[in-house]
Amino acid sequence: KDVANADVGVILRGGVKDGSLEQLEEVLLASDFGVATTLKLVDQIGGYAQRGLIRTEPEFQDALRRLVEAELREGNSDPSLKLSASKPTVILVIGVNGAGKTTFIGKLAARLRKQGKTVLLGAGDTFRAGAIDQLRVWAERVGAEFVGAKAGADSAAVAFDTIDAGIARGVDVVIIDTAGRLHTSAGLMEELKKVARVIAKRIPDAPHETLLVLDGTIGQNAVVQARTFTEAVPVTGLVVTKIDGTAKGGIVVAVHEELDVPVKFLGTGEKAGDLHAFDPAQFAEELVEA
Amino acid sequence: MFDELTEKLEATFARLRGRGVLTEADIKEGLREVRRVLLEADVNFQLTRQFLERVEQKAIGVTQLRGVNPAQQLVKVVYDELTAMLGERQEGLKLSTIPPTVVMMVGLQGSGKTTTAGKLARKLKAEGRQTRLIAADVYRPAAIDQLETLGQQLDIPVYADRSTKDVVRIARDGIEQAKRARDRVVIVDTAGRLQIDAELMDELKRLKAAVQPTEILFVADGMTGQEAVRIAQGFDEALNVTGVILTKMDGDARGGAALSIYGITKKPIKYIGVGEKLDALEDFHPDRMAGRILQQGDILTLVEKA
Ligand SMILES: Nc1nc2c(ncn2[C@@H]2O[C@H](COP(=O)(O)OP(=O)(O)OP(=O)(O)O)[C@@H](O)[C@H]2O)c(=O)[nH]1
Ligand SMILES: Nc1nc2c(ncn2[C@@H]2O[C@H](COP(=O)(O)OP(=O)(O)OP(=O)(O)O)[C@@H](O)[C@H]2O)c(=O)[nH]1
Numbered sequence: 123k124d125v126a127n128a129d130v131g132v133i134l135r136g137g138v139k140d141g142s143l144e145q146l147e148e149v150l151l152a153s154d155f156g157v158a159t160t161l162k163l164v165d166q167i168g169g170y171a172q173r174g175l176i177r178t179e180p181e182f183q184d185a186l187r188r189l190v191e192a193e194l195r196e197g198n199s200d201p202s203l204k205l206s207a208s209k210p211t212v213i214l215v216i217g218v219n220g221a222g223k224t225t226f227i228g229k230l231a232a233r234l235r236k237q238g239k240t241v242l243l244g245a246g247d248t249f250r251a252g253a254i255d256q257l258r259v260w261a262e263r264v265g266a267e268f269v270g271a272k273a274g275a276d277s278a279a280v281a282f283d284t285i286d287a288g289i290a291r292g293v294d295v296v297i298i299d300t301a302g303r304l305h306t307s308a309g310l311m312e313e314l315k316k317v318a319r320v321i322a323k324r325i326p327d328a329p330h331e332t333l334l335v336l337d338g339t340i341g342q343n344a345v346v347q348a349r350t351f352t353e354a355v356p357v358t359g360l361v362v363t364k365i366d367g368t369a370k371g372g373i374v375v376a377v378h379e380e381l382d383v384p385v386k387f388l389g390t391g392e393k394a395g396d397l398h399a400f401d402p403a404q405f406a407e408e409l410v411e412a
Numbered sequence: 413m414f415d416e417l418t419e420k421l422e423a424t425f426a427r428l429r430g431r432g433v434l435t436e437a438d439i440k441e442g443l444r445e446v447r448r449v450l451l452e453a454d455v456n457f458q459l460t461r462q463f464l465e466r467v468e469q470k471a472i473g474v475t476q477l478r479g480v481n482p483a484q485q486l487v488k489v490v491y492d493e494l495t496a497m498l499g500e501r502q503e504g505l506k507l508s509t510i511p512p513t514v515v516m517m518v519g520l521q522g523s524g525k526t527t528t529a530g531k532l533a534r535k536l537k538a539e540g541r542q543t544r545l546i547a548a549d550v551y552r553p554a555a556i557d558q559l560e561t562l563g564q565q566l567d568i569p570v571y572a573d574r575s576t577k578d579v580v581r582i583a584r585d586g587i588e589q590a591k592r593a594r595d596r597v598v599i600v601d602t603a604g605r606l607q608i609d610a611e612l613m614d615e616l617k618r619l620k621a622a623v624q625p626t627e628i629l630f631v632a633d634g635m636t637g638q639e640a641v642r643i644a645q646g647f648d649e650a651l652n653v654t655g656v657i658l659t660k661m662d663g664d665a666r667g668g669a670a671l672s673i674y675g676i677t678k679k680p681i682k683y684i685g686v687g688e689k690l691d692a693l694e695d696f697h698p699d700r701m702a703g704r705i706l707q708q709g710d711i712l713t714l715v716e717k718a
C-alpha cells in the first residue's frame with residue numbers, strides 16, 4: 123500500500139529491516155570496516171530508509187557513500203603534508219613489519235622531488251637484512267640524498283646524524299625510515315620513543331609529521347596497532363598501502379575515528395609514481411562500488 | 413587471554429538458570445555472540461555464516477543432552493568445530509625421495525616470504541639437511557641483498573644471479589648448482605605479488621613448471637583481514653599450493669585469517685612465524701589457534717568442566 127516503502131523493499135530485497143540491511147552489513151564487513159563501524163553505519167542507513175529518506179538503489183548507495191565520506195571528514199582530516207616554516211621538515215615513518223614503510227618513503231621522496239624540493243633519506247632501519255640497501259636504491263632512483271648506517275647501528279643515532287646532515291646540507295625535507303615492529307613488543311616501542319626523543323633534541327618541534335603506515339589488507343588488528351603506536355609516538359597522519367590489491371581497507375575508517383588523525387596518502391603499487399594524496403570522496407566511492 | 417566469550421554467553425544464558433536446557437532460540441542468540449567474536453577475529457564473513465550453520469545443529473543436540481553449564485558447552489562445541497576446521501593434525505614439511513627437495517615460497521608483498529625462507533633453511537640445516545637458498549625475486553629493491561645477508565647469518569649458501577631478470581633460468585641454474593653440491597633441499601624465494609596480477613602469476617606458473625617443487629608454500633600475514641579468502645584462493649588456483657605459513661603471529665592479531673585460508677584451500681597450515689629472528693618459527697597447532705581466535709585461553713579446563 124505504501125509505494126515508497128515498496129520501492130525500498132524491492133531494492134533492498136526482503137524489506138528494509140532484514141534482507142537489505144543485511145546485505146549492506148555484508149558489504150561493510152567484507153570491506154574490513156569491523157563490527158562496530160558496520161553496525162553504526164547500518165543503523166544510520168536503516169533509520170533513513172525507515173523515515174522514507176532513501177527509496178531507490180542509487181539513493182541507497184549515495185547515502186552509504188556520503189556517510190563513509192562524512193566519517194572520514196570528521197575531526198582532524200586535512201590530508202596535506204605539514205611542512206615546517208624553517209628547513210628541514212622532518213618526517214618519521216613508522217609501522218608494523220612489511221606494511222610498506224620503505225617503499226612509501228621512496229614514493230614520497232619522488233613526489234617531493236617533483237615539486238622541486240631537496241630530500242634526504244635516513245636509514246633508521248638498521249635491523250632488517252637488506253633494509254639499508256633497499257632505502258639506498260630508492261634514494262638513487264628518485265634523486266634523493268641518503269644517510270646510511272652500519273647494520274645493527276643504533277637507529278636513534280642514525281636519525282640524529284641524518285638530521286644533522288639535513289641541516290648542514292640545507293635540504294628541504296628529511297625522511298627517516300624505521301624498522302618494522304609489532305606494537306606488542308615493548309622493547310621495540312621504547313626504541314621508537316627514543317628515536318622520536320632524539321629527533322626532538324636536535325629540532326625541538328620535530329618530527330613535524332609522524333606517519334603510521336598501514337597495510338591495506340589488514341583486518342581488525344589495525345585499531346589496536348594504531349592506538350599503541352600513537353601512545354608511544356604521537357601519530358600525525360596515516361598512510362594506507364597496497365590499495366591496488368583486492369582488499370578495500372575499510373578499517374581505516376575506524377582507525378581515523380580512534381586516533382583523530384587524517385589519512386594522508388594511499389599507496390597503489392610498487393613504483394615511484396604509485397602514491398596518491400588521500401581523497402575521502404573517492405575512497406568512499408570505491409567502497410560503495412564493490 | 414580472557415575467556416570473554418564464555419563470560420558473554422554466561423550472561424546471555426543467565427536467565428535460563430534453573431531450566432538447564434537451551435531452546436533453539438537461546439542457542440541462536442548465543443551464536444550471535446560467537447559471530448561477533450569470529451568477525452572481530454577477521455574470520456571471513458561468509459565462512460562465519462557457514463560455520464555457524466554447522467555449529468547450530470551440533471549445539472542443539474549437545475546442550476540439550478547435558479544441561480550443566482550451557483555457556484561452557486556451547487563454547488566447547490564451537491571450539492571443537494573450529495579446531496576441526498583448522499585442519500586438526502599438525503603437518504611438517506614434505507621432502508622428496510630424490511634430492512634435492514625443491515620448496516617454493518609465494519605470497520603477497522611483505523607477507524614474510526624471504527624471512528620465512530631463512531627460517532626454514534635454518535630449521536632444515538639444524539636437522540642435518542644441507543640446504544641452499546635461491547634468490548628469485550628480481551624486482552624488489554635489495555631483495556637479493558636481503559636473502560644473501562640471511563644466508564651469511566645462517567652460514568647457508570645462496571644462489572643469486574644479478575645479470576638476469578629471468579627467474580626460471582635463475583632457479584634452474586641454482587638447482588643445478590645444488591645437485592652438484594649434493595644439497596638435500598633448495599628453497600626458492602620469489603617476489604611478492606598480487607593474486608590478480610596476471611603477468612606475475614604467470615611467472616610463478618612457469619617457475620613451478622620448470623622446477624617441479626615438492627612444496628609450494630603460501631606465506632600469509634597473520635593480520636590479514638576479510639580478503640584472506642580471495643588472496644589464498646587466487647594463489648591456490650594458479651599454483652595448487654601444498655601448504656601455508658602464517659607470519660607475524662607474535663603480535664596480538666587474533667588470526668582469523670587462518671580459518672579463512674584453510675577453509676578455502678584445505679591446504680595444511682604447516683608453521684607460524686612468531687618473530688623477526690630466524691629461530692622464530694613454530695609448528696602450527698589447530699587447537700591453540702582455535703583458542704586464540706575465540707579469545708579463549710582456558711580451553712583445557714573448559715573441556716574438563718563440560
Ligand atoms: N602492490 C603494492 N605493493 C606495495 C605497496 N607498497 C609497498 N609494497 C610492497 O610491499 C613490500 C614491503 O614493502 P616495504 O616498503 O619493504 O615495507 P616495510 O614496511 O618497509 O617493511 P619492513 O621494513 O620489513 O618492516 C615490498 O615488496 C613493496 O614493494 C603498494 O602500495 N602496493
Ligand atoms: N614480527 C614478525 N615479523 C616478521 C615475521 N615474519 C616476517 N617478519 C617481518 O616482516 C617484514 C617483511 O618480511 P619479508 O620476509 O621481507 O617479506 P616478503 O614476503 O619477502 O616481502 P616481499 O619480498 O617484499 O614481498 C620484515 O620486517 C620481516 O622481518 C614474523 O613472524 N614476526
Ligand SMILES: [Mg+2]
Pocket residue numbers: 223224225247253299300301302
Ligand atoms: Mg622497511
Ligand SMILES: [Mg+2]
Pocket residue numbers: 525526527549552555601602603604
Ligand atoms: Mg621477499
